[in-house]
Amino acid sequence: xxxxxxAFFDFVDDPFLRPEMECLRYIxxxxxxxxxxxxxxxxxxxxxxxxxxxxxVTHYPGKLIxxxxxDLHIHLPQTEMIAAYGEQLMEWLEKYTxxxxxxxxxxxxxxxxxxxxxDELLRNGTxxxxxxxxxxxxxxxVLFQEAQKRQMRIIGGQVLMSRNAPDYLLKxxxxxxxxxxxxIQQWHGIGRSRYAITPRFAITSTPEELExxxxxxxxxxxxxxxxxxxxxxxEIEFTAELFPECDDxxxxxxxxxxxxxxxxxxxxxxxEEGAFQRLAEAGSTITHCPTSNFFLGSGLFPLHxxxxxxxxxxxxxxxxxxxxxxxxxxxxxxxxxxxGQSLSAFKAFYLATLGGAQALSLASLxxxxxxxxxxxxVVLDWQATPLMQLRNPELPVETLEQLExxxxxxxxxxxxxxxAQTYIAGRPALQRNEAM
Numbered sequence: 001x002x003x004x005x006x007a008f009f010d011f012v013d014d015p016f017l018r019p020e021m022e023c024l025r026y027i028x029x030x031x032x033x034x035x036x037x038x039x040x041x042x043x044x045x046x047x048x049x050x051x052x053x054x055x056x057v058t059h060y061p062g063k064l065i066x067x068x069x070x071d072l073h074i075h076l077p078q079t080e081m082i083a084a085y086g087e088q089l090m091e092w093l094e095k096y097t098x099x100x101x102x103x104x105x106x107x108x109x110x111x112x113x114x115x116x117x118x119d120e121l122l123r124n125g126t127x128x129x130x131x132x133x134x135x136x137x138x139x140x141x142v143l144f145q146e147a148q149k150r151q152m153r154i155i156g157g158q159v160l161m162s163r164n165a166p167d168y169l170l171k172x173x174x175x176x177x178x179x180x181x182x183x184i185q186q187w188h189g190i191g192r193s194r195y196a197i198t199p200r201f202a203i204t205s206t207p208e209e210l211e212x213x214x215x216x217x218x219x220x221x222x223x224x225x226x227x228x229x230x231x232x233x234x235e236i237e238f239t240a241e242l243f244p245e246c247d248d249x250x251x252x253x254x255x256x257x258x259x260x261x262x263x264x265x266x267x268x269x270x271x272e273e274g275a276f277q278r279l280a281e282a283g284s285t286i287t288h289c290p291t292s293n294f295f296l297g298s299g300l301f302p303l304h305x306x307x308x309x310x311x312x313x314x315x316x317x318x319x320x321x322x323x324x325x326x327x328x329x330x331x332x333x334x335x336x337x338x339x340g341q342s343l344s345a346f347k348a349f350y351l352a353t354l355g356g357a358q359a360l361s362l363a364s365l366x367x368x369x370x371x372x373x374x375x376x377x378v379v380l381d382w383q384a385t386p387l388m389q390l391r392n393p394e395l396p397v398e399t400l401e402q403l404e405x406x407x408x409x410x411x412x413x414x415x416x417x418x419x420a421q422t423y424i425a426g427r428p429a430l431q432r433n434e435a436m
Contacts, residue, residue: 002426003052004032005045006060006379007396009403010067010368011354016311020346025368026403028396031057032065034375037151037425042369060379062395063420064406066349067368068127068376069325070356073226073266073287073314075132076143076156077101079117082318089232089296092319093165102168104139111142118146118154122429124323125378125419128356128366130226130264130287130314131156132198135171137179144187151425153376155224155360157196158183160213161204173209177216184220192374192425196224196264201231202239202252214257224262224360227253230275231267232298250275259284262361266314267292268306269299276307285310285359288351290331292316303332304341312359313351325352326414333411345408375426382410384418 008030013023031048033041033055041048049057077100084096104110121129133139133156140158147154158180162173180197188195197213199205205213217225230236230249243252250271253259261283268279268286279286286309288301296319303311313328314320321327329348336343357367365374383389392409393402410418422429 001033001035001040001052001055003034003055003057004060004065004423005057006030006063006065008032008042008065008369009349009407011350012368014355014358015347015350020344021400023350024346024400026400028398032369032375032377034426037375037427039369039371039373039375041371060420062381062383064380064382064395066378066380067353067366068378068422068424069125069352070312070360070366071121071126071129071315071325072264072285072312072356072359073289074129074317074320076114076117077104077132077134077139078318079113079120083321084318087296088234089298089319090234092296098166098169101134102166104134104136107138107142110136110139111146114139114142114146118150118152120323122150122152122422122424123416123419124325125380125422126323126325127376127378127422127424128153128360128362129155130196130224130360132159132200132226133157135159135161135169135176137183140183140187144193147193148191150429151192151427153192153194153362153366153374155194155196155226157198157224157226160197160199160209162206162209164204173206173212176209177212180216181219184216184223188220188223194224195220196226197258198226199258201228201235202249203235203242210252210256210258217257217260222262224264225258225260226264227258227266229253229265229268230270232296233270236270248272248275250278254278264312264359266316267298267301269293269301273305273307276305276309280307280309283310285312287312287314288332289314289316289320289328290335291321291327292319293335294331295319295321300335300338302339303336303343304339310359311351312356322415324415326411326418328352329411345404345411348411349407375423377423378419379421379423380410381418381420382406382414384414388413388418
């Protein structure tokens, strides 16, 4: 057993559905007791400490402790090519992405990048991620192996591509089906690993491949489906040419049985209202990837028009420009502002924590400090830089208004420097010593 003392902030309900102040929990001096990687007890320091007088306590004065951040869409193989200049989606894939993904045929290269990738997530306070790999089975193996070394909860899968890409990134659908089936049996539900059937997008899969993806989903109904949807107008037009029998882009995935309550669709910028409604009715998730949408000039995701579909936040590295969910939250705020809307700091942090867990059907395991859940959390310093020190009050704060102001300053100005420590299954994951 171990215990963590400090100022804590989490959510107990959805602030998009109920008044914000009824959905959050702030404890200025709290204690989190951890036993074997799980939360044993949580509450006011004096009350909880009385029940665990002998447990060793690590104290983080002046810091804010939140649940670990959750990234619902990120590309492992695009780590090295982040900040690639000058193209929109389709041209960007051809010029930068596909040649970089080719390197993952080399297992040593794949492992080196996977290790860097996971450590970079941890440096930025991300404890759970939904990850795209490549068509190469090695890229899946090393991701899960490296994640298990770190005890991280990672969802991922082999990318399915059988047309409209360079030959070196195409794979026969039957071969891919057999490889993915073997990977599901090897990795899904083993430790903290989960598997996602991952057609890159409709353009790069033949109808045969999408049919086999749907067959896999029917065989293994508790695995995830992870893909892109309605990101770029050229992409949408090309999809319509390839699938003229379908009413719209979403219908392509519906036709092959890939739309359900464990389906995650990145971007969804240009969907019609009816498609948003169908996603909500199916219980599917939309991942809002605003830094990527800005960088590639794809458009503005209309969060306010999502009709109750589950929403998460994705960095979408490497079209996304940062591993930090603070940067993602800041860009989500700017996206809303450009549409005459607003996104509060509380709602942004909800999407990155409990909202992300609910979007992944993992809220029974992750997302807040409820006893019995996994002890993944992050210790944040919202005065990490001179400017943030000038901008933000010292912790603990006395009011929820001060809390929201500090959180907003953190999400607009923060980066990896604001992450004092990341905990995975109750243990520190960074080589930093910020506690007393």
